Amino acid sequence: MxxxxxxxxxxxxxxxxxxxxxxxxxxxxxxxxxxxxxxxxxxxxxxxxxxxxxxxxxxxxxxxxxxxxxxxxxxxxxxxxxxxxxxxxxxxxxxxxxxxxxxxxxxxxxSETVDLSTPETPMIAADKRQTLLEVFENLGEKCPDVLFLWASGYNMEEIALRAGYSSAQAAMNRKNKCLKALHAQMDDNPILVDLLKNLR
Amino acid sequence: MKNQYTFEDIEAYLAEEQTEEERRSFEADLEDDVRLQEAVEKHRLAHQLTSAYAAERTRGQVAGVFNAHRKQESGRMISMRRWAAAAAAVLVLLVAGYWMMSSPQQSVPALATSYFEPYPDRVTTMGSEADALTEAMAAYNAGRYEEALALFGALPEGTLQIELLNLYTGTAALQAGQPDLAEQALAQTARSATAYAPAGQWYLALTYLQQKKTALAKPLLEELRQEGAYKQKSAGELLDQLP
Missing domain, CATH: 1.10.1740.10 (RNA polymerase sigma factor, region 2, helix turn helix motif)
Structure with a gap:
């Protein structure tokens, strides 16, 4: 060993x-x-x-x-x-x-020294998880990566660097564009909103 | 909505990126405007979905690393176990080999060979048959046992005491790879009432061991050891090593 x-x-x-x-x-x-x-x-x-x-x-x-x-x-x-x-x-x-x-x-x-209250930590049922992943993968070019980085806590400078944008503003614009696409998906696909209630 | 807030305005509000004045104004409108409340709620849900997506993607990444690493570790363990098994097998083979080399049961003929020494030349040649006997003993003493066997067989009757002749014939036959002949000749000397009988027993015992007839050899060796006669020490040692 x-x-x-x-x-x-x-x-x-x-x-x-x-x-x-x-x-x-x-x-x-x-x-x-x-x-x-x-x-x-x-x-x-x-x-x-x-x-x-x-x-x-x-x-x-x-x-x-x-x-x-x-x-x-x-x-x-x-x-x-x-x-x-x-x-x-x-x-x-x-x-x-x-x-x-x-x-x-x-x-x-x-639990006395650890905060476990992050809302997304609970696991999602397997079928719902697949739906969630598919929705994000189909939002548009670079949207999965940009939104993943943004939701993971990276700032816009880091997102620009990692996702290949020329500036933080460009990354911010892309993030908002991707979120708009998500909003459109939410309008078309109410199951997405229900999905949040199914977090276990 | 009283004011036409843009998508980006609502994002800025949720990200706490507005000025204090902008925030106060926004919250005042938010309190009264149901449609704005609905719009903000929708943004919050989108954020939660995005957070859930990031968490699931992270979960997938962690699972990928975990499973790959555990598989790799498991492979290493299997590999180590295989090496250990191979090492154990080699060790077993070495021990078995050593045991086979040193085990009396497996090496009885070899053991007999290791104790073999030609019966010494005690012949005094005289008279008309001296040349033939000298020639035969010369072949025997030189280790040319097949030749010696032929010459011993050609000696005229009475040239040499029969028990002694059988002793030389038997030992020569044993060394020449003719154990049946050796057994036959040596048995006669061993059963005789002559001074050559103990030597006959000794070489007969070696002949039996060469043929892995350990059970026949043991009584002869026991007798030699107990009587303290010819080859007493060697007989005792040999017996102790026999299975």
């Missing part, structure tokens, strides 16, 4: 914000370091391996989103923060199935 280099939280946050291969490497590092702990926790609390995979991915997704949106302030170690999110995800999941007896006590303990 080879011991991997230790990467600081600061470097991980920077890599995740940068996106691309740098982000993937940071995620791989977090998977190696934190996944076993989350899996152990889930197994200890009545879950199985598949639950462990789901919970960890859900927590990692929330972590990435929070980092991109600058909601992670570095007040706790990244691993601790990720683990706390994972515990919250797991207890939320078992609250639905009523599998855990001590959940309220545990949730209170795990």
């Amino acid at each position: 080879f011991r991997k280099n230790i990467i600081t939280d600061e470097a991980l946050v920077k890599s995740i914000s940068a996106g691309g291969r740098s982000e993937a490497r940071a995620l791989e590092y977090l998977i190696d370091k934190e996944y076993p702990k989350v899996l152990h926790f889930v197994l200890q609390h009545g879950g199985n391996d598949a639950d462990g995979d789901d919970v960890f991915q859900e927590a990692l997704t929330a972590l990435v989103l929070n980092i991109r949106r600058s909601q992670y302030k570095g007040e706790s170690a990244l691993g601790t923060y990720l683990f706390a999110i994972a515990k919250g995800v797991w207890f939320k999941r078992i609250r639905k199935t009523g599998r855990d007896r001590d959940r309220d006590q545990e949730v209170g303990r795990s």
